Amino acid sequence: NTAWAQLGAKGFVTFLTDEHGSELWTYDVNTGNLAWMTENLFPGASSTVGNPQYQIEYNGAVYFTAWTIASGRELYKTDGTVAGTSLVKDIMPGNPEGGPHTPGPKDFVVHQGLLFFSADNGINGRQLWKTDGTTAGTVVVDPTGPTMGPYGVSYAVSPAGLFLSTNNILDFVTLAPDTITHIDSINYRNVGIISDTPVLGTHLFFSASS
Secondary structure, eight states, X not given: OOOOEEETTXXXXXXXXXXXXXXXXXXXXXXXXXXXXXXXXXXXXXXXXXXXXXXXXXXXXEEEEEEETTTEXXXXXXXXSSTXXXXXXOSSOSOOTTGGGOXXXXXXXXXXXXXXXXEEOSSSOEEEEEESSSSTTOXXXXXXXXXXXXXXXXXXXXXXXXXXXXXXXXXXXXXXXXXXXXXXXXXXXXXXXXXTSOEETTEEOOOOBO
16 A cells, blocks of 8 residues: 655655654655655654555645544645645544554546545545545545445546446546446446556447456
């Protein structure tokens, strides 16, 4: 679940140290020299409690998830400085059961100038969300849309929208208005990963067995 991201000459990676536990650090991509923590979100050397995950660059910042006692695992963004590191939105208020291992937001993809991801607000289950980087602009795409599967979501981008597969079912996401349309409810097998499949025009080509 831990990834790395790059913002200009800064690289971002999660490191585990005896002094600070698991936190997000920056390094110089040209020299490889480690610089500093973006912010000590979970102070102390509590192993992998904070454990930043799913780093992705979007709109001049790196977005990631991290766990704190106050908010549980939520979505953050950073420019690589302490002052520039902040909580984007407390999607599931409070600290839900499951502790640091609660999945939180995940399955990130950038499309049409927005960052899409799956998240659970504690009311509707795990659904597709989007953000423009602001608290007000972080919303569920379609409240009446499907819930996401426990094994993740994969995407394929087309000019007309976003193909989405989860629970072995294909859906199509359009914006303005925000809707999620079911393409097919056949229980396909081996269609879970569509991110490497070709999109020609508005058509997605993939292989599957049913």
